[in-house]
Amino acid sequence: MSMNDTTATLSRERLELKERSWFYKALNTALKCPYVLIAPAIIVALWMVIYPIFFGLYASFTKWDMFTKSFTWVGLANYKFLLVSEDFWKTMGNTLLYMVVFVLAGISLNVLLGVFLNKNKPAHNLIQTIMFTPHIISFVSVALIWLWLMQPANGILNYVLNILGLKSSYWYRSADSSLLSILIVALWKGMGYGVLVVISGLRSIPQYVYEAARLDKSSKPNTFFKITLPLLSPTLFFLIVTSVVSSFCTYDVVALMTKGGTDNSSNLLAYYIYQQGFLFGHFGRAMAASMILLVMTSVISFLNFKFAGKEVHYQ
Amino acid sequence: MAIILEGVKKIYPGTTEPVMEDFNLTIKDGSFTVLLGPSGCGKTTALRMIAGLEEVTAGKIYIDGADVTTVDPGARNIAMVFQNYAIYPHMTVRGNIEFGLKNYKITKAKIQERVNGVLAQTGLTDLAGRMPAQLSGGQRQRVALARAMSKSPMAFLMDEPLSNLDAKLRSQMRSELIQLFDALGVTFIYVTHDQTEALTMATDIVVMYEGRIMQQGTPQEVYENPANIFVAQFIGDPGMNVLKLKNEAFVGFKPRALRLVRPANGDFEIAGQILTREFLGHEYMYTIDVGCGRIVLRTGQMIDAGTTHTFYADAADLCYFDKNQNRTFEPQQAKVVQVFHVDE
Numbered sequence: 001m002s003m004n005d006t007t008a009t010l011s012r013e014r015l016e017l018k019e020r021s022w023f024y025k026a027l028n029t030a031l032k033c034p035y036v037l038i039a040p041a042i043i044v045a046l047w048m049v050i051y052p053i054f055f056g057l058y059a060s061f062t063k064w065d066m067f068t069k070s071f072t073w074v075g076l077a078n079y080k081f082l083l084v085s086e087d088f089w090k091t092m093g094n095t096l097l098y099m100v101v102f103v104l105a106g107i108s109l110n111v112l113l114g115v116f117l118n119k120n121k122p123a124h125n126l127i128q129t130i131m132f133t134p135h136i137i138s139f140v141s142v143a144l145i146w147l148w149l150m151q152p153a154n155g156i157l158n159y160v161l162n163i164l165g166l167k168s169s170y171w172y173r174s175a176d177s178s179l180l181s182i183l184i185v186a187l188w189k190g191m192g193y194g195v196l197v198v199i200s201g202l203r204s205i206p207q208y209v210y211e212a213a214r215l216d217k218s219s220k221p222n223t224f225f226k227i228t229l230p231l232l233s234p235t236l237f238f239l240i241v242t243s244v245v246s247s248f249c250t251y252d253v254v255a256l257m258t259k260g261g262t263d264n265s266s267n268l269l270a271y272y273i274y275q276q277g278f279l280f281g282h283f284g285r286a287m288a289a290s291m292i293l294l295v296m297t298s299v300i301s302f303l304n305f306k307f308a309g310k311e312v313h314y315q
Numbered sequence: 316m317a318i319i320l321e322g323v324k325k326i327y328p329g330t331t332e333p334v335m336e337d338f339n340l341t342i343k344d345g346s347f348t349v350l351l352g353p354s355g356c357g358k359t360t361a362l363r364m365i366a367g368l369e370e371v372t373a374g375k376i377y378i379d380g381a382d383v384t385t386v387d388p389g390a391r392n393i394a395m396v397f398q399n400y401a402i403y404p405h406m407t408v409r410g411n412i413e414f415g416l417k418n419y420k421i422t423k424a425k426i427q428e429r430v431n432g433v434l435a436q437t438g439l440t441d442l443a444g445r446m447p448a449q450l451s452g453g454q455r456q457r458v459a460l461a462r463a464m465s466k467s468p469m470a471f472l473m474d475e476p477l478s479n480l481d482a483k484l485r486s487q488m489r490s491e492l493i494q495l496f497d498a499l500g501v502t503f504i505y506v507t508h509d510q511t512e513a514l515t516m517a518t519d520i521v522v523m524y525e526g527r528i529m530q531q532g533t534p535q536e537v538y539e540n541p542a543n544i545f546v547a548q549f550i551g552d553p554g555m556n557v558l559k560l561k562n563e564a565f566v567g568f569k570p571r572a573l574r575l576v577r578p579a580n581g582d583f584e585i586a587g588q589i590l591t592r593e594f595l596g597h598e599y600m601y602t603i604d605v606g607c608g609r610i611v612l613r614t615g616q617m618i619d620a621g622t623t624h625t626f627y628a629d630a631a632d633l634c635y636f637d638k639n640q641n642r643t644f645e646p647q648q649a650k651v652v653q654v655f656h657v658d659e
């Protein structure tokens with residue numbers, strides 16, 4: 001018997017031994033049943049996502065103070081309360097307005113700045129880095145900075161307005177400008193991230209496409225609208241979806257700057273939920289409002305994927 | 316439309332070494348000029364400067380007598396086919412062709428007429444509504460060609476347009492390009508490092524090396540009469556065998572010029588041992604050790620590896636080069652018999 005035959009026999013024996021071991025058998029069975037393999041992920045999802053949603057749904061039909069375990073079933077009372085509440089509708093209006101402006105203004109600014117900064121020059125890279133810093137600063141610090149900048153009495157923003165010959169504004173203190181003020185701060189904080197995403201999207205557009213466009217006599221605006229924007233659409237779609245969701249869930253800037261005031265003029269749904277629950281102790285109502293927020297976010301995301309998603313050109 | 320590069324120098328931003336310097340090239344009106352040379356010799360750079368996609372550091376470029384050195388690519392009346400085709404990935408085949416035409420001042424009806432015309436000419440009519448991602452490499456290549464044709468430019472610039480195609484499609488496209496050239500009668504400037512493409516299609520070949528022009532001439536001229544050792548060794552499959560003579564000059568001969576029997580006019584003989592034999596289908600290629608180096612022989616004759624023979628060449632088949640490696644037409648040695656320079 002040659003050397004090769006010996007090793008072959010040995011490895012065959014080892015294989016048979018392996019096939020008999022319980023571990024090998026168990027693994028073999030598991031591999032035949034894919035659900036066993038995805039079970040851990042399903043368990044985590046059930047526990048961390050599905051359970052809270054159903055719990056919230058149940059709680060929205062009850063009167064609950066969160067501290068006791070006594071849930072008093074009240075049927076649709078919480079929803080009824082919300083639907084007839086003027087504050088709730090004002091908050092809903094604010095939330096939608098905030099979302100539309102946040103998404104449109106945010107993405108337009110991101111694209112404009114992204115196109116401007118997308119040059120590999122030291123100055124542009126520096127500006128880009130500076131712009132990204134707000135994203136990594138805590139919202140508490142950001143809010144403090146802007147509260148100071150927007151001080152109605154002697155803030156720098158009003159000083160600048162006066163120099164430009166414009167009237168001072170009460171900024172976050174006035175019902176007329178409080179929503180605008182929190183929008184400015186939120187846009188400012190998100191700008192660096194959005195610009196970074198746009199720039200990475202722009203860099204993934206191959207250079208030769210632009211060279212072909214130059215040979216095709218395409219003017220700069222024509223190239224921007226017919227080449228850059230369509231090829232940037234996957235990036236823009238990503239930004240739209242994430243900023244729609246994040247604007248619906250905006251809480252921190254409201255809590256830190258205006259607490260929803262003046263007179264609910266800057267109240268947003270997420271902060272309203274917090275108010276109903278933690279400030280007024282109506283956790284049932286808070287849960288009902290949360291369910292409405294969940295439905296709204298889902299519907300808009302669905303519409304996004306269905307309609308905007310169609311216009312996206314993946315390469 | 317004649318194209319002239321005059322004293323062109325190119326230094327890429329961020330580098331210090333010029334890619335080319337004092338580069339002078341005249342491309343004749345209506346010629347099929349092929350820029351041929353090894354990788355990195357500056358063919359693409361030269362073509363992109365003609366197209367206006369790359370700025371020249373110094374020097375001038377003239378198209379049809381007009382100085383276009385600083386003119387936009389779109390205004391140079393040229394069309395380009397890129398190596399990777401550079402098709403707009405988000406537009407249909409039709410959209411790709413229309414995009415350029417829309418920037419010209421022509422009516423919509425005219426645009427449609429032209430688009431349909433080139434679609435038919437390139438056999439793309441049935442694919443007009445497809446997106447580029449749904450096309451094969453060869454079809455994309457046609458789209459790039461159709462897009463270039465639609466503008467009826469005065470010159471076509473092509474940068475290795477066939478290099479991504481398989482051998483069969485490549486030879487088919489070669490003959491289609493020749494037909495296109497004959498039909499349009501405009502100037503073609505074609506970049507390649509494939510000498511078969513150059514020899515089959517060109518009316519003019521420009522052999523380049525390290526940013527310099529080594530020779531410009533018809534395919535026959537560069538093939539039969541290389542101006543220097545570089546061209547001699549670069550053109551041909553494989554190129555000429557070049558051996559150094561005692562007086563520092565060189566003698567060259569093509570692999571097919573060697574024979575085993577002494578010809579009547581046998582000026583050249585050399586002894587050597589066959590090292591390897593490769594079967595090429597219609598003939599054999601041998602590598603021969605001749606003591607002062609290795610030479611290559613191509614012949615239909617079957618010779619065994621390991622055997623030693625004396626090889627001869629006809630005087631008419633010999634090319635001489637001076638010690639600066641340039642061609643010279645005086646024989647450098649009365650009889651070239653085993654009088655080669657051997658490096659220590």
Ligand SMILES: Nc1ncnc2c1ncn2[C@@H]1O[C@H](COP(=O)(O)OP(=O)(O)OP(=O)(O)O)[C@@H](O)[C@H]1O
Pocket residue numbers: 327328330334352353354355356357358359360361507508
């Ligand atoms: N954008 C660039 N920046 C710096 N150097 C470059 C750039 N493009 C090309 N080069 C250099 O210029 C030289 C010529 O390049 P070019 O692309 O013109 O060569 P080529 O003849 O087209 O080669 P190939 O056959 O490989 O395409 C090379 O040495 C290359 O490294």
Ligand SMILES: [Mg+2]
Pocket residue numbers: 358359360474
């Ligand atoms: Mg090249």
